[in-house]
Amino acid sequence: MEQAWVRSAKLEGSKVLLRPMGPLDIQDCFDRLHRRSEITDWLCWDGPEAIEELAPWYLSWPLGDPNRGWDYHFAVIDLADGEFAGVISLRFYDHASQGDIGYWIDVPKWGRGLASESVSLLTWLAFEHAGALLVYAEWFEGNLGSKRVLERAGFLSDPAGEHRFQKGERNVLVHFHSLARSAWEEAGKPGAPDRVQVEAGERANPHK
Ligand SMILES: CC(C)(COP(=O)(O)OP(=O)(O)OC[C@H]1O[C@@H](n2cnc3c(N)ncnc32)[C@H](O)[C@@H]1OP(=O)(O)O)[C@@H](O)C(=O)NCCC(=O)NCCS
Numbered sequence: 655m656e657q658a659w660v661r662s663a664k665l666e667g668s669k670v671l672l673r674p675m676g677p678l679d680i681q682d683c684f685d686r687l688h689r690r691s692e693i694t695d696w697l698c699w700d701g702p703e704a705i706e707e708l709a710p711w712y713l714s715w716p717l718g719d720p721n722r723g724w725d726y727h728f729a730v731i732d733l734a735d736g737e738f739a740g741v742i743s744l745r746f747y748d749h750a751s752q753g754d755i756g757y758w759i760d761v762p763k764w765g766r767g768l769a770s771e772s773v774s775l776l777t778w779l780a781f782e783h784a785g786a787l788l789v790y791a792e793w794f795e796g797n798l799g800s801k802r803v804l805e806r807a808g809f810l811s812d813p814a815g816e817h818r819f820q821k822g823e824r825n826v827l828v829h830f831h832s833l834a835r836s837a838w839e840e841a842g843k844p845g846a847p848d849r850v851q852v853e854a855g856e857r858a859n860p861h862k
Contacts, residue, residue, distance in 0.1 A: 657750050658785035660726065661855030662716075665775040665847040670768050672728040672742065672775055675712045679729045682738040683708055686760045693758045696797050698819060712741065722747055726784070730772050732763060739763045742772045744780050744789075753786040757803075764799070773807040778845035781835050783852050790815070790832035804831040808841055 665672040675683075684705045687693060694701040702708050714722035725745040732739040740759035746752070755776060759769050773791075780786035791809065793800040815830025838844070 657746070658783060659724070659855045660779070660783050660852060662851075662853040663726075663728075663779055663783070664849075664851045665728075665779060666733070666849040667771045667775050667847055669733055669766065669771045670739070670775070671731040671733055672772060673731065674716045675727045675729050675741065676716060677709065677713065679738055680705060680708050680712065683712065683741060686738075686740070687758070690761065692761050695821075696794055696800065697756070697758065698821070700822070726776075726779075728772075728776065730757075730759065730768060732768060734766075739768055740772075742769075742776055744776050744784065744786075746784070746786075751785060751787045753780040753784065753789045755780075755789060755791045769799075769803045770806045773803055773809075774845035775847055776845075777807055777833060777838065778843065778847065779852070781838050782843070782846075783854070787835045788832055789838075790830060792828050792830055794819075794821070795827040795829065801829070801831070807833070808838065808844060809833045810837075 662674055684702055687701045690701065712727045715726050724747045725743060727741060727743045729738055730740040730742055731737070740757065742755065742757040745754045745756065755773060757769055757772060777789050780789045791804055809831035810833065812830045812832050815832070817828050819826050819828050
């Protein structure tokens with residue numbers, strides 16, 4: 655199935671700039687994620703044990719990996735101080751037209767609306783430029799901050815998407831929130847950046 659592909663994008667709101675992850679972000683990323691259970695307790699992934707684990711995953715899109723390059727990984731930059739503040743990803747690999755959003759924010763920067771604005775901006779990109787018909791996110795039972803982030807971006811709960819996940823010793827209930835393209839259009843296409851640069855691309859190997 656053919657789908658629009660974005661080569662590069664910069665999306666600026668009032669609190670954050672989203673730009674593609676680059677090699678210089680990898681150390682910042684490792685320092686903020688490595689054994690930070692406040693963050694990794696809420697992710698399917700347990701975080702990196704070694705810094706070398708990060709680049710193959712987070713740089714797959716900027717490096718043009720023909721497969722995982724369908725997953726867009728953005729650095730979240732805090733506009734208040736210009737610092738790296740976290741990562742937000744929009745993933746299509748293995749589920750064309752349905753973008754799965756995942757995110758984490760550096761602990762000292764929680765509670766300032768950075769995740770909420772990041773999700774709105776990336777949802778806008780997904781529908782406006784990346785060919786999404788549906789955008790969804792999954793969150794673990796108890797992660798009320800993440801639930802609220804999704805509600806603020808207009809996502810709705812879909813109990814049919816609930817499932818269980820084995821996270822180490824814990825068997826957790828995973829909730830599913832989603833936003834359909836039609837609902838986003840009816841709401842007036844919210845989340846448009848204040849400033850935006852999008853470079854459209856072409857892929858030789860459209861994914862399945
Ligand atoms: C969840 C997370 C991304 C939120 O980031 P953030 O930048 O602090 O989020 P925001 O500042 O945009 O806050 C969004 C809303 O959640 C609320 N919130 C934040 N933490 C909360 C908590 N523990 N309980 C209840 N509400 C909470 C905020 O008050 C805000 O709601 P409001 O606007 O109605 O006041 C961040 O806490 C994080 O990285 N957690 C660990 C990783 C993670 O959970 N990733 C998501 C996996 S699904």
